Amino acid sequence: MTADVRADVVVVGGGPAGLTAAADLARTCRVVVLDREQQAGGIPRHSDHPGYGLRDLRRVLSGPEYARRLVAAAQDAGADVRTGWTVTGWAGERTLEVTSPAGRLTATGGAVVLATGARERARPARLVAGDRPAGVLTTGQLQQLVHLQHRSPGTRAVVVGSELVSWSAVLTLREAGCRTVLMTTDRPYGEAYAGLRMPASAGLRVPLLTRARVARVVGREQVEAVELEEVGTGRRRTVECDVVVFTGGWIPDHELVRLGGLDLDPATLGPRVDPALRTSSDGVFAAGNLVHPVDTADVCALDGRHVAAAVRRWLEAPRQPGAGVELAAEPPLRWVAPSVWRPGEPGPARGRLLLWPEERVLAPVLVAVQGGRQVGRVRLPWPAVPGRVLRVPSSLVSGVRADAGPVRIALG
Amino acid sequence: MSDVLEVDVAVVGGGIVGCAVARELAGRDVSVALVEARGDVGDATSKANTAILHTGFDAVPGSLESRLVARGYALLSAYAEQAGIPVERTGALLVAWDDEQLDALPGLRAKAEKNGYTRTRLVGADEVYARVPALGPGALGGLEVPDESIVCSWTAALAYATEAVHRGAHLLLRHRVSAIEVGPARTLLTTDRGAVSARWVVNAAGMGADVLDRMLGFDRFTVVPRRGELIVFDKLARPLAPTIVLPVPSSLGKGVLVSPTVYGNVMLGPTAEDLDDRSDTSTSEQGLSSLLEKGRRIMPSLLDEEVTTTYAGLRASTEHSDYVVDVDAGMRYVLLGGIRSTGLTASMALAEHVVGLMESAGEPLAERPGLPPVPRMPMIGEAFPRPYADAARIAADPEYGRVVCFCERATAGEIRDALYSTIPPTDLDGLRRRTRALMGRCQGFFCGAEVARLLEDGGR
Ligand SMILES: Cc1cc2nc3c(=O)[nH]c(=O)nc-3n(C[C@H](O)[C@H](O)[C@H](O)COP(=O)(O)OP(=O)(O)OC[C@H]3O[C@@H](n4cnc5c(N)ncnc54)[C@H](O)[C@@H]3O)c2cc1C
Numbered sequence: 033m034t035a036d037v038r039a040d041v042v043v044v045g046g047g048p049a050g051l052t053a054a055a056d057l058a059r060t061c062r063v064v065v066l067d068r069e070q071q072a073g074g075i076p077r078h079s080d081h082p083g084y085g086l087r088d089l090r091r092v093l094s095g096p097e098y099a100r101r102l103v104a105a106a107q108d109a110g111a112d113v114r115t116g117w118t119v120t121g122w123a124g125e126r127t128l129e130v131t132s133p134a135g136r137l138t139a140t141g142g143a144v145v146l147a148t149g150a151r152e153r154a155r156p157a158r159l160v161a162g163d164r165p166a167g168v169l170t171t172g173q174l175q176q177l178v179h180l181q182h183r184s185p186g187t188r189a190v191v192v193g194s195e196l197v198s199w200s201a202v203l204t205l206r207e208a209g210c211r212t213v214l215m216t217t218d219r220p221y222g223e224a225y226a227g228l229r230m231p232a233s234a235g236l237r238v239p240l241l242t243r244a245r246v247a248r249v250v251g252r253e254q255v256e257a258v259e260l261e262e263v264g265t266g267r268r269r270t271v272e273c274d275v276v277v278f279t280g281g282w283i284p285d286h287e288l289v290r291l292g293g294l295d296l297d298p299a300t301l302g303p304r305v306d307p308a309l310r311t312s313s314d315g316v317f318a319a320g321n322l323v324h325p326v327d328t329a330d331v332c333a334l335d336g337r338h339v340a341a342a343v344r345r346w347l348e349a350p351r352q353p354g355a356g357v358e359l360a361a362e363p364p365l366r367w368v369a370p371s372v373w374r375p376g377e378p379g380p381a382r383g384r385l386l387l388w389p390e391e392r393v394l395a396p397v398l399v400a401v402q403g404g405r406q407v408g409r410v411r412l413p414w415p416a417v418p419g420r421v422l423r424v425p426s427s428l429v430s431g432v433r434a435d436a437g438p439v440r441i442a443l444g
Numbered sequence: 445m446s447d448v449l450e451v452d453v454a455v456v457g458g459g460i461v462g463c464a465v466a467r468e469l470a471g472r473d474v475s476v477a478l479v480e481a482r483g484d485v486g487d488a489t490s491k492a493n494t495a496i497l498h499t500g501f502d503a504v505p506g507s508l509e510s511r512l513v514a515r516g517y518a519l520l521s522a523y524a525e526q527a528g529i530p531v532e533r534t535g536a537l538l539v540a541w542d543d544e545q546l547d548a549l550p551g552l553r554a555k556a557e558k559n560g561y562t563r564t565r566l567v568g569a570d571e572v573y574a575r576v577p578a579l580g581p582g583a584l585g586g587l588e589v590p591d592e593s594i595v596c597s598w599t600a601a602l603a604y605a606t607e608a609v610h611r612g613a614h615l616l617l618r619h620r621v622s623a624i625e626v627g628p629a630r631t632l633l634t635t636d637r638g639a640v641s642a643r644w645v646v647n648a649a650g651m652g653a654d655v656l657d658r659m660l661g662f663d664r665f666t667v668v669p670r671r672g673e674l675i676v677f678d679k680l681a682r683p684l685a686p687t688i689v690l691p692v693p694s695s696l697g698k699g700v701l702v703s704p705t706v707y708g709n710v711m712l713g714p715t716a717e718d719l720d721d722r723s724d725t726s727t728s729e730q731g732l733s734s735l736l737e738k739g740r741r742i743m744p745s746l747l748d749e750e751v752t753t754t755y756a757g758l759r760a761s762t763e764h765s766d767y768v769v770d771v772d773a774g775m776r777y778v779l780l781g782g783i784r785s786t787g788l789t790a791s792m793a794l795a796e797h798v799v800g801l802m803e804s805a806g807e808p809l810a811e812r813p814g815l816p817p818v819p820r821m822p823m824i825g826e827a828f829p830r831p832y833a834d835a836a837r838i839a840a841d842p843e844y845g846r847v848v849c850f851c852e853r854a855t856a857g858e859i860r861d862a863l864y865s866t867i868p869p870t871d872l873d874g875l876r877r878r879t880r881a882l883m884g885r886c887q888g889f890f891c892g893a894e895v896a897r898l899l900e901d902g903g904r
């Protein structure tokens with residue numbers, strides 16, 4: 033029987049964040065990466081279109097190629113990447129319970145990095161009424177169906193959402209010979225199109241219906257149609273289709289965070305982290321889309337590189353700092369990550385705070401307010417676009433004081 | 445006449461009731477066919493309910509339902525232990541939110557005693573909140589029913605049907621009965637896949653029981669589908685609901701319950717709405733929003749949790765308040781109709797009752813010696829050891845260590861076992877009811893495609 037695992041660092045999740053952290057850490061310590069899938073690589077494994085690797089690898093790769101490179105880099109650096117290993121809970125402060133074909137085991141690290149990613153909310157979580165036929169998918173499911181299993185989803189699709197990931201769904205549908213007859217969003221405009229060159233260059237032309245929400249799914253065995261309602265007027269129309277793809281609507285895979293009793297950020301629903309990506313639990317770190325649902329893979333990978341430095345410091349001198357200053361986003365900003373600030377400590381990955389805007393603003397001004405006083409202000413040359421992370425220089429909060437209470441971050 | 449199957453008893457309807465009846469009769473000196481229209485057993489109302497094993501404390505005293513629910517509770521509790529059907533004795537707490545409801549509690553306690561259930565207890569508001577701290581503000585008091593339990597209706601139906609087959613019953617799936625001809629000694633049932641000739645017919649056709657009854661020339665009741673919609677919340681919500689929180693029936697209607705499930709989730713529902721369409725198990729916008737509204741009052745923090753799934757089931761309600769159960773000795777026919785909202789609990793007692801009715805009509809039903817042992821069903825209850833957490837099992841067969849559905853921790857070993865079981869699933873929904881695969885929070889985001897492949901490739 034395989035023995036329980038002990039390592040300097042146990043990384044849970046072999047996606048871009050976990051693998052990149054492992055590749056960095058493995059240069060100096062013993063690292064084990066545990067991933068529940070049969071292959072490591074995370075979401076890019078089945079996202080078979082270009083658009084990966086720009087900021088971390090400085091080139092544009094397809095998802096699967098990107099995943100392969102990250103796995104190879106981690107392994108070449110000496111990380112022990114174990115697939116088919118599912119972490120199911122905690123058996124101690126930095127000891128995890130694992131199920132694998134090699135047995136029911138524990139994995140203990142001097143430090144633990146959680147990098148379990150995020151998933152899209154499926155139809156039930158969005159409380160869409162109607163029948164429960166086949167053909168209702170998320171993007172993740174669609175891409176596995178098409179790229180991993182080589183199955184056909186159908187012929188006429190309605191794509192719900194117009195974020196980056198929604199266009200990824202459209203690309204996959206097209207490749208599978210399924211026409212996207214309509215893309216819908218409940219907003220007054222398409223969200224990500226503005227900032228995205230991909231759809232235009234790929235020659236995608238998809239009718240976009242704005243201010244519409246899916247009210248009902250129709251069809252007993254297979255999807256036959258969706259009923260759409262116009263936001264505001266309540267006017268209804270029915271669109272025939274045999275596939276519906278619910279895209280976006282991200283939620284971190286935070287089961288281990290909650291089972292471990294780590295502080296949860298009520299806005300991201302991921303663990304509360306500081307700029308070094310420490311969670312509230314000693315020696316437990318978090319990186320990637322678990323912390324910010326969701327940013328692109330390269331940003332997650334660079335989280336991984338960033339967290340490696342903090343993990344090393346912890347292994348050398350296991351000291352957890354005291355409570356930091358709480359950061360909170362104000363509507364129309366939904367969340368900010370990290371949401372704990374530590375004046376005097378190094379800043380976050382890439383020197384950026386990540387925020388999730390729910391409205392489109394062309395040249396947004398952001399302000400940080402602490403104890404009723406404005407302590408920071410930046411104007412961005414890039415727009416805030418719903419469905420995409422807004423990356424803001426962390427100089428916005430460099431004036432924050434350790435003793436002046438929580439900080440609100442708002443549009444100015 | 446080559447494709448006429450001859451048996452002593454044809455049980456029409458492979459829901460929980462028909463399966464229980466087939467199991468019981470197959471253990472006696474008669475040959476049995478279980479004739480089901482759908483591709484699986486337990487695929488209609490029996491798969492979409494609130495899955496509470498009722499004590500019968502609130503039944504109508506003196507009714508057949510009252511008697512059979514109490515008896516069924518005892519029978520199924522005992523059988524569940526033998527067969528490995530998940531049951532958790534969580535108890536229930538009726539919570540009063542206004543004076544009318546508070547005043548009704550002593551009456552409910554008295555009614556429970558008339559139903560032969562003596563263990564209810566009136567509790568004050570403090571104790572109500574001590575038991576269920578997540579309740580919303582405004583609870584005035586409650587009535588505790590310590591023996592109400594939760595059960596897995598999927599495993600129960602499957603266990604009955606599996607044992608029936610082991611005892612020699614013919615399981616005829618995808619056999620919809622479309623006509624019945626009663627002769628002097630035998631009755632001929634026409635189905636879309638050949639005929640069945642039986643001396644006795646048991647009608648356990650649920651939503652279709654009145655249609656079948658009319659095929660036999662009766663006109664005594666009409667089934668009205670009463671839809672119940674439910675919302676299932678994420679497992680991470682489970683600590684919020686340590687017990688079943690029941691509404692107190694009042695002039696405002698029946699209210700909804702919040703209940704833990706044996707799979708470790710929390711459910712909110714059901715609604716109650718009469719429909720025309722007997723096959724309409726869709727959810728409605730109105731139903732879901734009314735559940736949210738009620739849930740917000742009962743347990744506000746529950747609504748902060750993620751929704752894992754929603755579904756609807758149809759109760760076979762009729763113009764009668766009690767079960768519509770009858771035997772016709774001349775036609776050798778037993779009717780089990782209007783098994784509305786307690787059929788899961790009463791299933792084994794209904795089966796026992798059928799034996800009594802047939803014997804009283806002159807059919808000797810001696811128990812057969814040397815029956816096979818009770819089947820041990822795969823364990824899908826959260827409160828029991830499951831394969832993914834069973835070191836010895838994984839060591840013996842690594843396929844139990846290969847988790848396929850991550851949210852529910854269903855393993856490749858369990859999926860393979862289901863596909864090679866006595867009654868294998870024929871579709872994803874059937875596989876889900878046997879293994880929990882795909883019923884978790886991601887609803888297939890991660891494993892949907894892989895599970896579909898396993899189903900097609902026979903689990904490899
Ligand atoms: C359809 C789609 C298209 C996209 N397109 C692009 C694009 O073009 N360009 C781009 O840059 N980004 C894109 N993204 C986003 C990108 O895929 C993610 O940002 C990135 O994968 C996140 O990395 P991660 O490491 O945080 O998490 P993930 O990639 O989600 O990896 C998490 C890993 O953790 C494992 N895991 C989770 N829980 C456990 C557990 N309990 N035990 C063991 N292992 C566990 C999982 O199996 C998984 O491998 C896209 C995303 C989607 C869904």
Ligand SMILES: Cc1cc2nc3c(=O)[nH]c(=O)nc-3n(C[C@H](O)[C@H](O)[C@H](O)COP(=O)(O)OP(=O)(O)OC[C@H]3O[C@@H](n4cnc5c(N)ncnc54)[C@H](O)[C@@H]3O)c2cc1C
Nearest residue numbers: 457459460461481490493494496621650652672786787789
């Ligand atoms: C919302 C809701 C909540 C409930 N909660 C509970 C609860 O907590 N506890 C409890 O004990 N009970 C509960 N019930 C009730 C319980 O689910 C039912 O009483 C029970 O499932 C009925 O089982 P059945 O076998 O009679 O019917 P069904 O499960 O409907 O089975 C009838 C079968 O007959 C078949 N059939 C019909 N016509 C034909 C034909 N012509 N030829 C062949 N086959 C045919 C159908 O295909 C079907 O499979 C609830 C019900 C609902 C709807």
